[in-house]
Amino acid sequence: MRFFEYEAREIVKRAGIPVTDYGFTTDAQEAKEIAARIGGPTVIKSQVLSGGRMKAGGVKFADTPEEAEAHAKDILQLEINGHQPRGILVDPRAEFEQEYYAGVVWDGTRKQPVMIFSPVGGIDIEQVAEEQPDKVGRRHFSNILPFGDFEAKEVIASTGVTGSALNKLVPILTKLAKLFVEKDMTLAEINPLARMADGSFIALDAHMDMENEARGRHKQLLADLGVGDDETREAREPTEFELAGEAVDSQDHRGVAGNVTEFDGNLGLVIGAGGGSLTLFDAVRKYGGNPANYCEIGGNPSVSKAKGLAKLVLSKPGVDKIAVMMSIVSNTRVDIVARGVIAACLELGMDPAEKIAIFRIPGAWEEEGFKILEKYGVEYADRSVSLHEAASRAVEKIQGAAA
Amino acid sequence: MSILVNADTTFTVQGITGREAVNLTRECLDYGTGAKIVGGVTPGRLGREVHGVPVFDTVAQAVAHHGQPIDGSVVTVPPAFTKDAVFEAIENGIKIIVIVTERIPRRDVAQMVELASLRGARIIGPNCLGVIVPEVIKMGGIGGPAKDAAKSYKKGSIGVISRSGGMTTEMSSTLSAAGLGISTAVSIGGDAIIGSTYAELMPLFEADEETKGIVIYTEPGGRMEAELARWVTENDSRLPIVAFMAGRFMDEMPGMSFGHAGTIVEGKEDTATEKIARLAEAGITVAEEISAIPEIMKSKLAERSVSA
Numbered sequence: 201m202r203f204f205e206y207e208a209r210e211i212v213k214r215a216g217i218p219v220t221d222y223g224f225t226t227d228a229q230e231a232k233e234i235a236a237r238i239g240g241p242t243v244i245k246s247q248v249l250s251g252g253r254m255k256a257g258g259v260k261f262a263d264t265p266e267e268a269e270a271h272a273k274d275i276l277q278l279e280i281n282g283h284q285p286r287g288i289l290v291d292p293r294a295e296f297e298q299e300y301y302a303g304v305v306w307d308g309t310r311k312q313p314v315m316i317f318s319p320v321g322g323i324d325i326e327q328v329a330e331e332q333p334d335k336v337g338r339r340h341f342s343n344i345l346p347f348g349d350f351e352a353k354e355v356i357a358s359t360g361v362t363g364s365a366l367n368k369l370v371p372i373l374t375k376l377a378k379l380f381v382e383k384d385m386t387l388a389e390i391n392p393l394a395r396m397a398d399g400s401f402i403a404l405d406a407h408m409d410m411e412n413e414a415r416g417r418h419k420q421l422l423a424d425l426g427v428g429d430d431e432t433r434e435a436r437e438p439t440e441f442e443l444a445g446e447a448v449d450s451q452d453h454r455g456v457a458g459n460v461t462e463f464d465g466n467l468g469l470v471i472g473a474g475g476g477s478l479t480l481f482d483a484v485r486k487y488g489g490n491p492a493n494y495c496e497i498g499g500n501p502s503v504s505k506a507k508g509l510a511k512l513v514l515s516k517p518g519v520d521k522i523a524v525m526m527s528i529v530s531n532t533r534v535d536i537v538a539r540g541v542i543a544a545c546l547e548l549g550m551d552p553a554e555k556i557a558i559f560r561i562p563g564a565w566e567e568e569g570f571k572i573l574e575k576y577g578v579e580y581a582d583r584s585v586s587l588h589e590a591a592s593r594a595v596e597k598i599q600g601a602a603a
Numbered sequence: 604m605s606i607l608v609n610a611d612t613t614f615t616v617q618g619i620t621g622r623e624a625v626n627l628t629r630e631c632l633d634y635g636t637g638a639k640i641v642g643g644v645t646p647g648r649l650g651r652e653v654h655g656v657p658v659f660d661t662v663a664q665a666v667a668h669h670g671q672p673i674d675g676s677v678v679t680v681p682p683a684f685t686k687d688a689v690f691e692a693i694e695n696g697i698k699i700i701v702i703v704t705e706r707i708p709r710r711d712v713a714q715m716v717e718l719a720s721l722r723g724a725r726i727i728g729p730n731c732l733g734v735i736v737p738e739v740i741k742m743g744g745i746g747g748p749a750k751d752a753a754k755s756y757k758k759g760s761i762g763v764i765s766r767s768g769g770m771t772t773e774m775s776s777t778l779s780a781a782g783l784g785i786s787t788a789v790s791i792g793g794d795a796i797i798g799s800t801y802a803e804l805m806p807l808f809e810a811d812e813e814t815k816g817i818v819i820y821t822e823p824g825g826r827m828e829a830e831l832a833r834w835v836t837e838n839d840s841r842l843p844i845v846a847f848m849a850g851r852f853m854d855e856m857p858g859m860s861f862g863h864a865g866t867i868v869e870g871k872e873d874t875a876t877e878k879i880a881r882l883a884e885a886g887i888t889v890a891e892e893i894s895a896i897p898e899i900m901k902s903k904l905a906e907r908s909v910s911a
Contacts, residue, residue, distance in 0.1 A: 306709060306713075306796065308795055308796055308825050308827070309800075309826050309827070309830050311712075311713050311716050311717065311796050312717070342717065343710070343714040343716075343717040344714055344717050384708050384709070384710055411710075413682070413708045413709075413864065414708035414709075414710070417708070434859060436859075459861070461861065472769075473767070473768070473769040474767050474768075475767020475769055475773075475793070475820060475849055475863070476769050476773065477861070477862060478767075478849035478850035478853075478861060478862045479847075479849040479893070481852055481861075482849060482850065482852055494861060496862070526769070527767075527769040527770055527772070527773035528755060528769065528772045528776055529747070529769065530732075530744065530745070530746050530747020530748070530752070530769075531623075531626075531744060563747065563751055564747050564748060564751050583754075583776055583780075584780075586892065586893055586894035587892070588892040588893070588894060589894070
């Protein structure tokens, strides 16, 4: 889960890393007051979770509080790549000597965090790594041993930085490493990390990503920042259809029948499990089908949950038929899914034989499941029909129906 | 022969009194030559039995009861308690740990994996269904109830490694139906950090005489396929590899996560397109669909036997 810049700054500040005397607001008048408090030139920055902010006009410089107010007014109304700003950040325009970079990310291959440091900051670290590789230091650190100052020293020294700059950077990098670990971040980055005229260091901008699975461990921090439980911060906001899918999945704790993503096709998908859903979605598109949605069933959900998911998909405007398909199941029961999707059709006054283009779920309790499907005249397939074959039959049927 | 486990492997089930764990225990006891589950652990449940398996409060008690080291453990406890359970297993001398639990934060997984490597133990998972050696043993929920697992997994010569538990069975069933069969199948888990990657399991398969080829199931996200491609290139592997890549549609939707936690695409190297190219460069054929895998594997095996 990505944090806004103003939230990331607060996280950095709480970790004991010096930041500027910035202010966050959603109000232009207040922006003026913050600028007056800061005194001197300021920068007004749009708070959006989108790149290309500078280019879109979401960052402006002001010399007076009045100018800050005027810019704030414009930026608060400026949509950037489809995102309305959450507010604005009013920041002093800092006079600095040099920009550095400090960041921590996971290395999935080494299975350890890696600290990255560079005396060349203010630009993308990937660009520095490409153009001046000797200016980028990297150091993996243990998941079990506490992070040591010496590790920060080593990564800084490896880039040729020495003297008082090295000694002043050590506590900042150490605090950043601890923050990364303690707050379950997947990315903790300070860029630029500026050396001021007096030799001190200040974080001028920060980028933080917290692992979704760990949100439950940081309830206090998230509450302090005003991040609600329902804020997914995915690449796009969830649609109403997707929220309805979540409601279906959370009706009880048995298994999964959800993870719904909306698309705009006419073939509704009731598919599973994780890998099976990815395979089947690809397969439907490969044969020219237009999925109305992505979803996942798994972990043996209750009949009512399977029914809820099927009803949701069947009632989606534009859906002509649904395809019920999974890779061979060993935990989820075939008969339970069969019962669920048939009940969904019946409750909506639809004929299962007509609405269900194909049912392809082989595995546990398949004999029982197939018996039910037969009774309602639904076309079903066992494991001798591959996932791709099933997807192609579903697409053929729906195209035949449309023609 | 097989990798990771065999007919003699003893193991425990941590969290054995949970609903899914009770089923899993039944399935493993019934399968093949019958798993040697020498004890289960649920704190506070000492003295109970699950399908005849004695339940203990701690792993130490289970080991003491067994009278000698226990080889493995299947961990099925909730995410908040998994790290402690795995540390407990490792510190009590267990060498192979299958973590079934999903939604464990990366920090915890990384800690478990690092301790395991310090102690010479191996972790499979998390978020996986375990390991199966057809007609011999299964350790974990892989393949489901014994009679269903028997339908999908026949003894044979192909090693299967998969980031998806369900697709491990789908692919194995296809390979079994085509007469190739399975030597050992491993569900490695769908998370961003896992105990055993493709490249880390390859040396084991390489050393297993029974295994003649490898089939992998893969998804967008992470660098695991690049690591495998590098391993294959550097080690001149004797094993032909066929891969299947799901989730190609995700390339058009950066930043969105589908299927498993590990699939979020964060960089260009993570995309399906990029991975397919990388695997192909290393001589790994990427099949367009699962049903095409057996024929591709058969022709690769024939090629190798001609050149050998």
